[in-house]
Amino acid sequence: MTEPAAGGPAPVRILVCDDHVVVRAGLLALLDSAPGIEVVGEAGTGEEALALAARLDPDVVLMDLQLGTGIDGVETTRRLTTGAPTAGTGRAPHVLVLTTYDTDADITRAIEAGATGYLLKAERPEELFAAIHAAARGRTALSGPVAGRVMANLRKPRPALTDRERDILAQLATGLGNREIARALFISEATVKTHLRRIYDKLGVDTRAGAVAVAKEQRLLP
Incomplete structure (x- = not known):
């Protein structure tokens, strides 16, 4: 030095x-x-x-x-x-x-x-x-x-998630399954599955872990 x-x-x-x-x-x-x-x-x-x-x-x-x-x-x-x-x-x-x-x-x-x-x-x-x-x-x-x-x-635009999709994504990040998410948000499991498919498409992933990882990276979670 x-x-x-x-x-x-x-x-x-x-x-x-x-x-x-x-x-x-x-x-x-x-x-x-x-x-x-x-x-x-x-x-x-x-x-x-x-x-x-x-x-x-x-x-x-x-x-x-x-x-x-x-x-x-x-x-x-x-x-x-x-x-x-x-x-x-x-x-x-x-x-x-x-x-x-x-x-x-x-x-x-x-x-x-x-x-x-x-x-x-x-x-x-x-x-x-x-x-x-x-x-x-x-x-x-x-x-x-x-x-x-x-x-x-x-510069990358964030995925345009709906309020309900953000709610489900937040529940997903806590480790809840579809049934638990449905109970927490007072919706049916079928509705949860439909929203998850749309979330996967918007985030460009095909797994729950992938969705959470992208959401954290792009600061989409509360």
Whole structure:
């Protein structure tokens, strides 16, 4: 790490969380050469990242999504950004996701969990360094392909569900079967089945799980 000039800004304090030892070692070596960045700790699990963040007060946590056993990167991000602030800074750290996964579902889950940025591991080192500094200031940092997906989803028109279809979809998301949904909404099972077929068609799915997943992704649920 390059030392800041006298009187210059303090370096961005980084905690690296990745379950692959070799990947962590590569990131640590890379970040050690980055100007204005100081790695204060490394974690191999989400639980370890939570404990270290509370003790080390990082400005930014560099977070992988898949962490093997234990809680994943999304849940770790949620706990970091919504939990109690760290003792030293009096605030929660920013989380910058660094992953190989770029599906719509992964991106949506990470952002909804509170991630400040979402980068792919294929990015150039300079892009990673810039994203870390942006995240430390609370600014959104997205890889080009990720930004493209986010914009495409924002432009995508949401399915025009009726109020009754939304009611049934909400019941479906709680795990109720057709009979239970019918009882809850005071309609017949046949009516529930008819609405479900229309919901499947509008969402472009053919299963109950698929309907719930798309509904969550497109924020169609209450």
